[in-house]
Amino acid sequence: MSIEHPTSESDRRAALLAVADQLRPELHRYGARLMGSVIDGEDVVQDTLVRALVALQDLEEAPPLRPWLFRIAHNRALDLLRSRAVRMAEPIDAVPDTGDPANPDPAEGLMRQQAVKTAVSRFVELPILQRSVVILKDVLDESLIEIAALLDISVDAVKGDLARGRARLREINAQAGPLPDAQPASAAVARYVALFNQRNWDGLRALLADDVKLVQSSHPLRAGAADVGLFFTIYSKNDALWLAPAWLEGREVIAVFEDRADPKPSYVMWLEWRDGRISFIRDYRYVRYVTNDAELLLSPDTIPSADDVAH
Incomplete structure (x- = not known):
């Protein structure tokens, strides 16, 4: 999805809004798990669309919209996490280039099911890059190449963080306690x-x-x-x-x-x-x-x- 160069600014804006409207649920699934909150995830989506519209004014031609919007959402979520002084165990620009074993994991489908069913709040226990990779691959079904391009890392690095993130997510789910009981209304x-x-x-x-x-x-x-x-x-x-x-x-x-x-x-x-x-x-x-x-x-x-x- 991209916006052609010859279109007017109003046409490009309309095209961006149309694409963004289709992507909102996916952007939210990504932002919510990065933030560990469905409410904060919608704030990420709102901020992403505002920033995209502002940036569009300075572009003669917008890049492919899906990866562009996801990158804006990713960066906005990181900004919000840093503003809360959340300690990130693994900086985004310091990830070891480690690959998975050569043989594919036969439990791939089960791992994806685990990620989809995992409570949104538990994802924040993963280091930020592992969190991003697991969400993009196991929740949103992005390809390894697309994830590498979005996060600006190698495909081998994506594989390594995916393996570590999945392993850590299994530990988190195994240790998680039951949800708290509902409280009376104020x-x-x-x-x-x-x-x-x-x-x-x-x-x-x-x-x-x-x-x-x-x-x-x-x-x-x-x-x-x-x-x-x-x-x-x-x-x-x-x-x-x-x-x-x-x-x-x-x-x-x-x-x-x-x-x-x-x-x-x-x-x-x-x-x-x-x-x-x-x-x-x-x-x-x-x-x-x-x-x-x-x-x-x-x-x-x-x-x-x-x-x-x-x-």
């Missing part, structure tokens, strides 16, 4: 969920801080109580939606069911609070792939009754 989230399920839109609007912000991927930022209040007007048109308190990666979130009888939620949203009012809403309605690989736990039923909400 009073604030329980109240929000109850108001929503009762379709009390005025009650929800009353919870908004004056400077509240709403972020929905691929949509313009909404800011201010009046503008964000329209968010509930849109939701009020769907009577089937049902919310439930939940936990994701240690963060309290809200699971959104498009039908109360659905076996699992369609997507999630999460809120930030300040002085008892909502200061920030992140809604994943338009990027549902975020929760495809998520370890989402529904909270015990602590939604207050109608009488509790009224008071």
Whole structure:
């Protein structure tokens, strides 16, 4: 996938957005495992698209889009990891050029299944380059040559890091304990969920801080109580939606069911609070792939009754 030189900037931008839209789920699977978080993985995707659009303005001709976007996502994830002062056991530019044994591994398919089923959060226990190679090969099914080009290392180095990463991942999975039990919902989230399920839109609007912000991927930022209040007007048109308190990666979130009888939620949203009012809403309605690989736990039923909400 590439953008031809003769096209205008607007055409190249449209082509990039079209390709990026197709690649978003894959970019997220990569970024989420690099970061160890499906939420942080979507931040990587958003930043990748913004940076790609900016860079496109300075290019007469864009490179092949898929590897270009993955390289931007890779570098952005590294930036975020470094900004958190995460200690990386193996720098990306200091990898030994070690190859696998000559004979192919007969358990290749099982190794790929293991990587796909491994919890997103466990990947951060791998050194960064092993992490990248295992994700690209075993989760996204990239070829060794494509991985080598993306990471700017030799194919033999890819093979070596793949073997070491797979071995380490087996150890991590063998030592992993069970997921923690779901926690009860906080009073604030329980109240929000109850108001929503009762379709009390005025009650929800009353919870908004004056400077509240709403972020929905691929949509313009909404800011201010009046503008964000329209968010509930849109939701009020769907009577089937049902919310439930939940936990994701240690963060309290809200699971959104498009039908109360659905076996699992369609997507999630999460809120930030300040002085008892909502200061920030992140809604994943338009990027549902975020929760495809998520370890989402529904909270015990602590939604207050109608009488509790009224008071």
